Amino acid sequence: MNNDQIAPRRFHRRAALTMLGLAPVLWGGSLSAHAAPSYHRTAYNVRQLPTELLPYNSPTPGPLDGHLTYDGEGVAVFVIDGRQYNHPVMQAEFMLSRLSSYRHNQDPEYLARVEKHAQRLMETSVTSRGAMYLPYPFDWALHYDKTDMMLAPWYSAMAQGQALSAFVRLFEVTGKQEYLTTADSLFASFHNHKQRGVPWTVYVDDGGYLWFEEWAKDPGPDRAFNGHVYAAFGPYDYYRITGDVTARELFQGGVTAVEAHLSRIRNPGWISWYCLKHRYDYGIYHKFHVDLLYMLYRITGAPSLAASADRFLEDFPAWQIGGTGNLSAGRYEACKFDANGTVTEIKEFNLSAAEQVKVSRRWKFEGQTGIWLLIDTGTVAGFWIQETPGKAFIKRYIEDYKFDPPRFIQFEKGTYVGRRFDSLGAPVSTKRFTLAGDSTARTDRRAVISGALYFHVVAGVFHDYWIPAQPGVDV
Known part of the structure; x- marks a missing residue:
């Protein structure tokens, strides 16, 4: 992979490229008077994942209503002091999770509720600089600190990105043009960089790194890790269905910022930090960080991302309640x-x-x-x-993560014992083998089984056996 500086380009899949690429292709409105700054971008591979492996998609359907609060139209709302408010992330996440369930159960009620949420997001949106933005209509104390307020209306790249993913996938399911047009308008917001007096959610920091800001405020963007990555999945989904080169580049730029700043998010030996601005450690967000790093590995195949997730798990276990x-x-x-x-x-x-x-x-x-x-x-x-x-x-398999593509697992010469387990994590068979020299295989999964970390091997003499983490084994 190579590093370079790129200036974001405007591109529309329906527009012809201008001669020799000397002029930007416009879409979603006119160019801002403020030139978009360049940003660091590593040319990560961006894989076209099968539907079942995409971010947000679950292997099983979930409940239609769950534990959210809904208004009279069946749309999820956020309640503060007894008053109901629209919450763009909550409503976009409802769309994503129920679309995942609909893929399994084909229940028309799921799709109908998703479309109600889609209509709400469209109806409550605002347009600025040729792009659609989703406002938060309530004030919010960042990290519950009333000296650091998000004042309505405020905007979030996490909302923009998750809604973009949701409308892309709703278009894939229904084929309705209005949802693709909405995705176009949401994607346009990723080309609008920070500017006073207008909505913004994207900016380039002083080091030249591209950020999708969950808490877009000035002064002092938060640079929340989870919100940045969830936002980046939006351009990824848009790239999946359009082939838009700028969408791929935005995703790559977002991942580049992640890798450049992981040492500041990681908190060695303990829970990772929520954001770059504040020193808050939340156990549930540590699990999100691990999940997101493994997902970025799945999309890019970059071994460094999976290795970073491994280190985060070594620092602190994934959030586990019940068992x-x-x-x-x-x-x-x-x-x-x-x-x-x-x-x-x-x-x-x-x-x-x-x-x-x-x-x-x-x-x-x-x-x-x-x-x-x-x-x-x-x-x-x-x-x-x-x-x-x-x-x-x-019991069972916990901290269970699958690797696609499979990762390399290296063995020093010596004797190793592989195990097979049933669905509850009880051993059913073993295999002992002595390697005469150093060897390399592939692993497609890691999990804690019976209190110990194991790797599932998919090549070589230990194919389809689990090997425990131990001296002489390195992933």
Whole structure:
């Protein structure tokens, strides 16, 4: 891959290229009087993923209503002090998740509700600089800090990008031209850079990196990691169906900014930071960061992105709430912690027989070694037990991530034991083999099984076996 500086070009798939590319092709309105700045772009491969592997798509259908609040028209709304407001991200995410479900169940009610949300977003949009913008009609304290307010109407690249993805996919399902036209107008907003007095969600920082700003305000853009990446999926989806070169370049520029700033988002040994401006660490967003990095790997095939996701998981486990646990017979030192991770109580338990228990949380505490499981039932209910491979663990496959394309897994010479597991994570067979020299294979999946990290091998002598992470094995 090569790095270069590009000046964003305006392009419309229906317009002919101007002679020798000397003049920009206009669409969605006239050019801004402010020249768009150039930005760093690495020429990542941008793969055309099959539908089932696209961002937001789930392998199973979900409920139609879920836990959201809806107005009289069946459109999801955000409630503040008893008053209902439109929330562009919430409404775009409703569209994306129900379109994913519709792909499985073909239930016309799902599609009808998606189209109601589409109409709401179109009806409440505003037009600026030839592009559609989705305003937030309520004030919001950023990070709940009332000295850092988002004042209505405000705009978000996350809303622009997720809505762009939603309208692209709604067009794919229905073939209705109005949805493609709306996608065109939303995509146009990615060419409008930061400018005072008008809506904006895209800008280039002082280092020349392109940002899709979730919290577009001046002074001080937040540069939230998750919002930036979710926004980047919008140009990716638009590129999928149009072949628009500028959409591909915008996506590549967004990923370039991600990789250039991961060292500032990562918080070694702990939860990653939410954004570049503030030092807030939220456990659920750490999981989002991991998920997004693996998704960017899926789209680009860039090994560095998957390796970064691996490091984030080494720093802190993915958010895990609920599960069936196993406690083997033996001695346990159980603990209780306060909100700061300080031990408030220690109690020893001796289990004469294995117990199946409910686990409500899997977590890490600052200053404490390892990962801990909060036990809800059984002899040690109410206490935290340190996760121990083969002894104290959550059953089934957790922190389960599939790699497409498969990644390289390297073995030093030596003897290794591969295992096969059933759907609950119980071993069903093993294979021992001694490698006479260093060897390389492929892995298409990683998961924590019985409390230990494993990689699923899809080539070589350990094909279709799981190999535990251990000295001599490197991914």
